[in-house]
Amino acid sequence: MKIAMIGTGYVGLVSGVCFSDFGHDVVCVDKDPKKIEQLRSGIAPIYEPGLEDLMAKNVNADRLSFTGNLTEAVDGADAVFIAVGTPTRRGDGHADLTYVMAAAEEIATAMTGYAVVVTKSTVPVGTNRQVKQVVSKANPKADFDVASNPEFLREGAAIDDFMRPDRVVVGVQNERAAEVMNEIYRPLYLREFPIMATDLESAEMIKYAANAFLATKITFINEIAALCEKTGADVKMVSKGMGLDGRIGDKFLHAGPGYGGSCFPKDTQALARMGQDHATPMQLTETVIKVNDQVKRRMIDKIVDLCGGSVNGKVITVLGVTFKPNTDDMRDSPSLTIVPWLVGNGAKVRVVDPQGKREGEGLLPGVAWNEDVYKATQNADAVVILTEWNEFRALDLKRMAKRMTTPVMADLRNIYTPKDVKQAGFTAYVSIGREGFGV
Numbered sequence: 001m002k003i004a005m006i007g008t009g010y011v012g013l014v015s016g017v018c019f020s021d022f023g024h025d026v027v028c029v030d031k032d033p034k035k036i037e038q039l040r041s042g043i044a045p046i047y048e049p050g051l052e053d054l055m056a057k058n059v060n061a062d063r064l065s066f067t068g069n070l071t072e073a074v075d076g077a078d079a080v081f082i083a084v085g086t087p088t089r090r091g092d093g094h095a096d097l098t099y100v101m102a103a104a105e106e107i108a109t110a111m112t113g114y115a116v117v118v119t120k121s122t123v124p125v126g127t128n129r130q131v132k133q134v135v136s137k138a139n140p141k142a143d144f145d146v147a148s149n150p151e152f153l154r155e156g157a158a159i160d161d162f163m164r165p166d167r168v169v170v171g172v173q174n175e176r177a178a179e180v181m182n183e184i185y186r187p188l189y190l191r192e193f194p195i196m197a198t199d200l201e202s203a204e205m206i207k208y209a210a211n212a213f214l215a216t217k218i219t220f221i222n223e224i225a226a227l228c229e230k231t232g233a234d235v236k237m238v239s240k241g242m243g244l245d246g247r248i249g250d251k252f253l254h255a256g257p258g259y260g261g262s263c264f265p266k267d268t269q270a271l272a273r274m275g276q277d278h279a280t281p282m283q284l285t286e287t288v289i290k291v292n293d294q295v296k297r298r299m300i301d302k303i304v305d306l307c308g309g310s311v312n313g314k315v316i317t318v319l320g321v322t323f324k325p326n327t328d329d330m331r332d333s334p335s336l337t338i339v340p341w342l343v344g345n346g347a348k349v350r351v352v353d354p355q356g357k358r359e360g361e362g363l364l365p366g367v368a369w370n371e372d373v374y375k376a377t378q379n380a381d382a383v384v385i386l387t388e389w390n391e392f393r394a395l396d397l398k399r400m401a402k403r404m405t406t407p408v409m410a411d412l413r414n415i416y417t418p419k420d421v422k423q424a425g426f427t428a429y430v431s432i433g434r435e436g437f438g439v
């Protein structure tokens with residue numbers, strides 16, 4: 001199959017590279033010339049483990065290429081995937097469909113034969129029908145169908161998720177489009193990964209419902225964690241005890257500083273907005289959004305308490321600012337709420353993050369970037385673990401405690417135990433939903 005992938009972000013690039021690895025002929029398009037230049041020289045503009053190697057393999061096999069010229073890529077394609085951003089529209093919480101519709105118009109005028117226009121971006125219910133109208137209007141002679149193919153990959157594990165998905169959801173309107181989509185996903189079908197065929201609307205809804213459900217699960221355990229702190233229960237034990245129940249499952253039950261990232265915040269907002277538009281308020285989701293904001297605020301209170309009531313003049317070392325480990329993505333990361341607050345309230349913040357600096361430099365003004373945790377904690381008044389990168393999981397706590405002015409720690413990912421931290425010489429420790437000491 002000949003595939004054009006419009007957008008080379010976290011989803012478009014990974015999908016394009018993986019489709020080429022299936023054996024398809026893939027051309028990835030982006031309107032950002034810098035990205036195309038990097039891609040052509042073998043550099044991935046995003047950090048995703050394993051991506052550059054897989055890119056190189058398929059470029060060398062002549063199945064994968066990159067261009068800024070959409071017309072050239074779409075010419076003769078069997079399927080054109082739209083994988084552009086759908087951020088929150090400023091002011092009203094709606095998914096901003098500007099990029100999707102602009103891409104649809106461009107595709108319409110570039111199509112030369114029958115093609116399926118596949119929306120991979122996360123889009124509100126009804127969008128694929130709108131895409132169909134936009135294409136027909138821009139090119140009344142276009143021979144095409146639309147398909148909805150939402151993506152479920154997780155940044156940081158994107159290649160494995162794409163190659164070994166829990167399921168692939170494909171919303172289509174007829175057999176002709178279904179056949180093209182089946183052919184594209186044949187390697188996964190042959191390996192018996194579930195490929196679920198639906199109508200357009202259900203496919204669109206599955207994506208929002210899944211993300212809102214996961215955001216709810218995280219927020220639920222974060223709220224339980226707050227109650228654990230007041231009652232003496234330990235949220236780690238509570239999560240484990242809940243997760244062993246097969247009806248609940250142990251995934252997404254880790255208490256932390258609130259969900260962030262490029263999907264959950266914007267997708268919960270868009271679902272809430274969709275509900276309002278259809279006079280069917282998504283009351284649970286609306287509450288989840290509110291509670292998640294409070295969770296992030298609660299993290300600030302914890303740090304302030306740890307610092308004796310004020311962060312003014314304190315040197316605070318923050319470990320991890322990306323929204324989760326193994327990605328450089330900073331979009332809606334809890335660090336974007338917490339760190340600027342600390343800086344704004346007089347703290348001198350030092351940051352260590354294995355991949356966050358490139359994005360983070362512009363987003364977190366006034367912080368000092370460090371590469372080495374031990375140097376960054378020298379003479380610090382507090383250390384805050386915000387993202388659970390592997391690099392932070394087995395630190396020499398004794399070495400850290402010795403160098404700090406006041407050895408106190410806020411472990412907002414529960415990666416250490418109060419016992420270990422105390423033994424290392426820390427004088428105070430707070431975490432999430434468990435007892436700490438010294439505060």
Ligand SMILES: NC(=O)c1ccc[n+]([C@@H]2O[C@H](COP(=O)([O-])OP(=O)(O)OC[C@H]3O[C@@H](n4cnc5c(N)ncnc54)[C@H](O)[C@@H]3O)[C@@H](O)[C@H]2O)c1
Pocket residue numbers: 006007008009010011012029030031032035070083084085086099102103106120121122123151152153154155262263
């Ligand atoms: N990031 C994730 O983990 C994830 C997971 C599942 C679904 N999604 C969804 O996938 C979509 C894309 O997300 P992302 O994180 O990859 O976005 P992104 O912002 O990383 O990438 C989007 C890319 O599209 C390019 N682009 C925009 N308009 C274009 C056009 N007309 N022609 C060519 N290129 C164009 C941009 O330059 C950018 O490089 C969103 O709807 C998102 O909700 C994201």
